[in-house]
Amino acid sequence: MAANRQPADYLPARRNWLGGTLSVAGWLVLPLPLKGLAATTHEIVISSLVFAPQQISARAGDRVTWRNDDIVPHTATATDHSWDTGIIEPGQQITLEIPAGAGAGAGAGATYYCLYHPSMKGGFAEHRYKPVFSAGLF
Numbered sequence: 001m002a003a004n005r006q007p008a009d010y011l012p013a014r015r016n017w018l019g020g021t022l023s024v025a026g027w028l029v030l031p032l033p034l035k036g037l038a039a040t041t042h043e044i045v046i047s048s049l050v051f052a053p054q055q056i057s058a059r060a061g062d063r064v065t066w067r068n069d070d071i072v073p074h075t076a077t078a079t080d081h082s083w084d085t086g087i088i089e090p091g092q093q094i095t096l097e098i099p100a101g102a103g104a105g106a107g108a109g110a111t112y113y114c115l116y117h118p119s120m121k122g123g124f125a126e127h128r129y130k131p132v133f134s135a136g137l138f
């Protein structure tokens with residue numbers, strides 16, 4: 001005759017099993033979204049009066065480096081003048097950070113140009129985070 005088991009007889013075992021599963025799931029699953037949110041540094045090379053790549057897909061918290069391989073100075077200046085790298089001398093590079101709280105938007109701040117050579121243009125495609133580059137120089 002089977003024992004007349006009460007719910008309390010197997011409840012603790014069940015709780016342990018669930019607890020163990022949640023604990024393992026926490027280890028396996030939690031780091032993945034965090035890894036996906038890791039900040040990226042995007043490098044833009046300026047050469048022959050061209051920003052390359054011309055469009056980048058950046059997110060809030062990312063860093064953007066402009067490296068000037070030309071023999072003349074350049075800038076990366078927001079079309080709406082909301083941010084600016086300042087003058088990037090030949091052979092120099094400047095890195096700016098998009099603040100973690102920067103909002104997404106397709107505003108004029110998502111495109112930029114060179115103050116000295118206005119035909120040089122670049123922008124932030126896809127996510128189109130308006131890069132509110134403050135004084136984040138590195």
Ligand SMILES: [Cu+2]
Pocket residue numbers: 073074075114115116117120
């Ligand atoms: Cu220029």
